[in-house]
Amino acid sequence: MRPLRIALPKGRMMDEALTLFDAVGASVDESARASRRLILPSADGRFEFLPVKSGDVPTYVESGVADAGVVGLDVLGESDPDVLRPLDLRFGGCGLAVAGPAGTAYPDLPHGRTPRVATKYVESARRFFAGRGMQVELIHISGSVEIAPLLGLSDWIVDLVQTGRTLAENGLVVFEEISRSTARLIVNRASHKLRLEEHQRLIADLAGALESTA
C-alpha cells in the first residue's frame, strides 16, 4: 500500500511540521528537501509529504488526494473543510486581530459611518463582527493587507499578527484580538476509516512527541 500522503503548508510551518515528524522517526533527507520535488518521501517509507500553499491544504485533504495535512486554525476558519481535526500541534502560533492606523476610532467611526475593513480572512471577520452586532463593509484582498488603510482602501484591517512588527512599521496598532491560532493535524474522513490503524498510530505518535516536548 502506498505511504500516507500528508499535505504541508510551504514556509515556516512546514519546517516545524517536518521537525515534529522527524521526532517520530519520519525524517526527510536534506537533499530531497532542497530539490523542490513535488512529493517528499520520508526515509522510513511511512509518509509522503506534499508541499502546497497553506490555503490549499484543506482542499487536498478534504478531497482525499492527501490522507492528512497540517494547517493553521486560521485557515480552517476560512474554508471550513469537512475533515477530522484530531490534534492541536501547538506550533505556528499567531493571532487574528482588528488593527488600523494609530488614532483611528474603534469600534465606532465618527458620524456613525460604516467602517470598511480590508482582509484576507473574510469569513472569520464576518463571524467576528456579526457576533459583536457590528455592521462593517468587508473588502477582500489577497496580500499586503497592512497598506490598505494607508492608501485609503479601508478604515481598519483584519489580519494575522505574529510579532506585531509589520504593523508597527506601517504605523498600525491592534485594536482587538479576534482569535488565537495554532497548527492542526487534519485527516480525510474516508482515509481515516479505510486506513484506521495507520492513522491511529500517526495520531498517537504525534501526540506522544508533543507530550515529551511540552
Place this chain on the structure above:
Amino acid sequence: MPNTRISHVPPGSQDLLAGDVRRRRRVQRTWFELAEEEGYQEVIPPTFEYEEVFTRSAGPELASRLIRFVDRDGSLVALRADFTSAIARVVSTRLASAPLPLRLCYAGKVYRQQAEGLGRRRETFQLGAELIGDPSPAADVEVLRLALRTLWALDIRDFQVNLGDIRFVRPLLAGLTPDAADALRTAVDRKDRAALAAGAREIGAPAAVARALIELPELIGRSDVLLRARSLASGPEAEAAIERLRAVDALLTGEEREHVVYDLGEIRGLGYYTGIQFEVFVAGVGRAIGLGGRYDGLLSLYGADRPATGFALETDALADLLAEEG
C-alpha cells in the same frame, strides 16, 4: 457571441451521456435485482413535495439546502431532497394500514443546494431501501447487509462501513444550552481532542462525562472497542447503544465484520436517526458515499408511529468507481 443560456447549464447540474448513463443504469439494475430478491418493492415518490415533508424531519442542515419554489396557491414546495422523508410520509398516509414489516426500495434523483466552487452537484442519483415495522437488531443487520451486498455485487472490495449509535453521545449533551451542545457535537464529529477537552471544561462536565467526551475520538475500531466503550457509557441510554451494537456484531458474518468499523463518535446522519447509524466509505472517494441507520421517531412526525431503519447510497459515486475499472 454565443448565448450562454444555451451553451451552459446552471452550476451543479449536468447532462449525462453514453458511458455515464450506462454505468448508472448498471448500478440501478444491480440494485433492483438484489432488492427484489430480498423482498423490497420499489416506490417512486413525487419529484416535488410541500417543503414541510423535509423540514419536519431531517433537521436544519437539510432544511437550509432545499431547492424551493412557490406553488400556484402560494404554498412552498421543495424538490425531493431526501427519499426517506418522502417515503415516511407515504407509509404514514397511504400505507398506514399495510401489514408490517414493509420493505421498500427506490432509485432516483435528489436535489440539494450546494455552495459554489466545491465541484459538487445540486442534483444527484441515490438508491436505497427502508425496512419499516421491525425494531430488532436483525432488521438493522438486514439493512446493513443489503448495503454491503450492493457494493460486492458491483465488484467494489475496498470499503469500510463506519457504524455507531447516536444514543451513546446523546446523554453526554443532555441539558446543555443549544450553543454548547452544537459546539460539542461539532467537536465530536471532527474528533477534535482540543475542542472536546475545552468544551468539557467550559460546561463544567462531571468527571465521568468529561472522561467519555475526551475518550470519544479513540472509541473507534473493531468489536473490541465496544468492550472499551461499555466502561464509559453514561447511563441506560448509552448502555442500550452498546448492547445494540454488540447484538448487531453478533449477527454479522466474519467477512462482513472485516468491513465494519465501530465508531462511537459517529453522529453524522440526518437529524432523524434515533439508534444505530452508519456511513459508507470506499477507496478512491474522499467522503462518505452512503448513509444509513434507524429512525424510530420519524414516522410518528407524519402521524404513524413505527420503528424503521434504512440506508441510501450515492449512485453517481458508485458509477464513477465502475468507470475506473474500465
